[in-house]
Amino acid sequence: MKWTWTIIALLAAALAAGCGTKKGFEKPGFAYGCPIGDQKISSMEDLVKAKVAYEGKRTTIAVTEMRCTMSGDLIKIDAILNNDSSRVKRISYKWRWIDREGMRAWEEEVWKPLLMNENSNIGVTGIAPTNKAVDYRLVLLSQE
Amino acid sequence: MIATNCMRRVAPLPLLVVVALAAGCAHEKTQYGDARATETVTNQFGSTDLQMIAESMTRSMLQTPLITSGNLPIVTVQEVKNKTSEYIDTRSITDSIRAELQKSGKVRFAVDAAAMQQQVEELQRQQSELYEKEQAVEKGKMVGAQYRMEGNITSIVKQAKDVKDVFYKFNLQLWNIRNGLLEWTDEKEIRKTTSKG
Numbered sequence: 001m002k003w004t005w006t007i008i009a010l011l012a013a014a015l016a017a018g019c020g021t022k023k024g025f026e027k028p029g030f031a032y033g034c035p036i037g038d039q040k041i042s043s044m045e046d047l048v049k050a051k052v053a054y055e056g057k058r059t060t061i062a063v064t065e066m067r068c069t070m071s072g073d074l075i076k077i078d079a080i081l082n083n084d085s086s087r088v089k090r091i092s093y094k095w096r097w098i099d100r101e102g103m104r105a106w107e108e109e110v111w112k113p114l115l116m117n118e119n120s121n122i123g124v125t126g127i128a129p130t131n132k133a134v135d136y137r138l139v140l141l142s143q144e
Numbered sequence: 145m146i147a148t149n150c151m152r153r154v155a156p157l158p159l160l161v162v163v164a165l166a167a168g169c170a171h172e173k174t175q176y177g178d179a180r181a182t183e184t185v186t187n188q189f190g191s192t193d194l195q196m197i198a199e200s201m202t203r204s205m206l207q208t209p210l211i212t213s214g215n216l217p218i219v220t221v222q223e224v225k226n227k228t229s230e231y232i233d234t235r236s237i238t239d240s241i242r243a244e245l246q247k248s249g250k251v252r253f254a255v256d257a258a259a260m261q262q263q264v265e266e267l268q269r270q271q272s273e274l275y276e277k278e279q280a281v282e283k284g285k286m287v288g289a290q291y292r293m294e295g296n297i298t299s300i301v302k303q304a305k306d307v308k309d310v311f312y313k314f315n316l317q318l319w320n321i322r323n324g325l326l327e328w329t330d331e332k333e334i335r336k337t338t339s340k341g
Binding site for chain 1: 180181182192195196199202203204206207211212244247248249
């Protein structure tokens with residue numbers, strides 16, 4: 001009986017540990033492959049909140065997913081943008097690259113116009129222009 | 145008679161006032177803008193198109209194994225053919241691409257055909273008796289490019305009564321000069337639609 005309870009307890013602990021590591025085996029300071037420094041990021045929502053900035057009129061377009069990888073020594077980001085409204089939306093976006101000291105690693109990018117059909121998702125990809133860029137922000141601007 | 149003449153002179157006065165007011169309202173105003181903002185004044189090739197093409201091509205090229213290997217390939221810039229119906233300074237596009245790649249520190253550029261004349265003239269000038277022999281650059285030390293970059297830009301223009309649609313396609317290629325192999329190529333497509341009303 002004692003052994004049964006021990007096994008049940010161990011199984012529960014293993015299951016809890018499994019659920020608690022939904023990001024998989026990630027290096028410290030990274031979430032979903034993206035650099036987060038010493039920020040506490042425990043979900044995709046947290047990551048999006050930390051990495052997305054808005055300028056000008058706030059758009060209703062939402063970033064729903066963001067994942068990073070390395071392409072050679074350059075950071076590469078895939079972001080999914082969602083338009084859940086029943087209207088076509090126009091936005092502009094750009095990536096802002098940040099170096100190890102928290103300074104701009106590159107000059108401001110051009111605003112890239114994007115048309116989003118009603119109830120649609122679209123993926124945008126950013127690749128760092130230099131290996132000095134170790135962090136980034138996705139900046140959104142409404143064009144409505 | 146005199147009164148009638150006077151009336152004729154006075155009659156256009158309100159009109160003149162309106163014209164003067166309108167001219168006053170339409171005064172010119174000059175402001176600095178964001179050089180990186182999206183420009184949609186007309187649907188002709190514009191600054192946003194140029195900047196987007198340069199950025200997209202550079203970032204794509206930086207991911208090729210040829211460049212990620214860190215061997216600092218030496219590239220020369222050749223012509224980007226303008227196959228559109230409008231005037232586009234394609235040199236400006238390649239200049240922007242070259243500037244971004246050079247800044248990345250992953251590519252080196254050899255003097256291209258367009259700048260060769262000036263390069264040769266400077267070399268020859270330094271060979272003249274005006275310069276100290278020890279400090280003048282030697283002939284025969286220039287480094288040839290391993291790769292050449294060339295491309296083209298095409299457009300499809302469709303126009304109906306109230307709608308004009310322009311589709312641009314920019315294609316860039318990186319060729320290995322030694323063996324003639326295409327090492328990298330990519331395209332950037334841009335669609336712009338203008339509608340009246």
